[in-house]
Amino acid sequence: MKFRIACATASLVALTVLGGAVLPAQAASTASGKSVSATANAPRVTVHYDVGANGLQIAAAISGIREDNRGRFVQRVVDTAFDVSGGRFDVVVMNLSQNYSERLDGKHLYANIQWGNVYYGLWLAEAGQFTNSGDAGWINWGVRGWFDRNGNTVNFHRR
Numbered sequence: 548m549k550f551r552i553a554c555a556t557a558s559l560v561a562l563t564v565l566g567g568a569v570l571p572a573q574a575a576s577t578a579s580g581k582s583v584s585a586t587a588n589a590p591r592v593t594v595h596y597d598v599g600a601n602g603l604q605i606a607a608a609i610s611g612i613r614e615d616n617r618g619r620f621v622q623r624v625v626d627t628a629f630d631v632s633g634g635r636f637d638v639v640v641m642n643l644s645q646n647y648s649e650r651l652d653g654k655h656l657y658a659n660i661q662w663g664n665v666y667y668g669l670w671l672a673e674a675g676q677f678t679n680s681g682d683a684g685w686i687n688w689g690v691r692g693w694f695d696r697n698g699n700t701v702n703f704h705r706r
Contacts, residue, residue: 600656618685637692645681
């Protein structure tokens with residue numbers, strides 16, 4: 548797979564990976580209004596921030612996920628990001644149409660993922676707190692790493 552970096556600095560990489568091709572970076576925050584089957588196109592991944600988390604490899608791996616079930620898709624994204632980053636960081640995937648609060652420390656990656664007409668945020672960090680104030684369940688969020696959970700609040704901590 549070939550990569551073209553749309554915008555890069557020492558700690559910021561903005562690129563979009565779709566089906567093996569890198570497109571100019573696009574902010575993904577709301578649905579396009581056009582309904583798209585999630586399996587008709589590969590997930591689109593836009594990496595906005597990457598500090599040593601293997602963002603290019605994570606984006607490429609996630610863009611290769613083909614999954615019809617939204618909950619299983621989120622599970623696979625969480626596992627893929629954790630594994631490709633070498634298991635060094637806590638991982639959060641959150642449906643951006645849901646309410647949430649994020650106070651993560653030592654952030655190493657932030658990316659947007661479009662799966663059909665659903666947009667997710669992806670964070671990799673060392674510690675902190677993440678609260679899902681919307682609907683829970685795998686279709687809307689997933690976490691992996693070192694944490695304690697109290698309801699929909701996750702407190703991540705260093706190993």
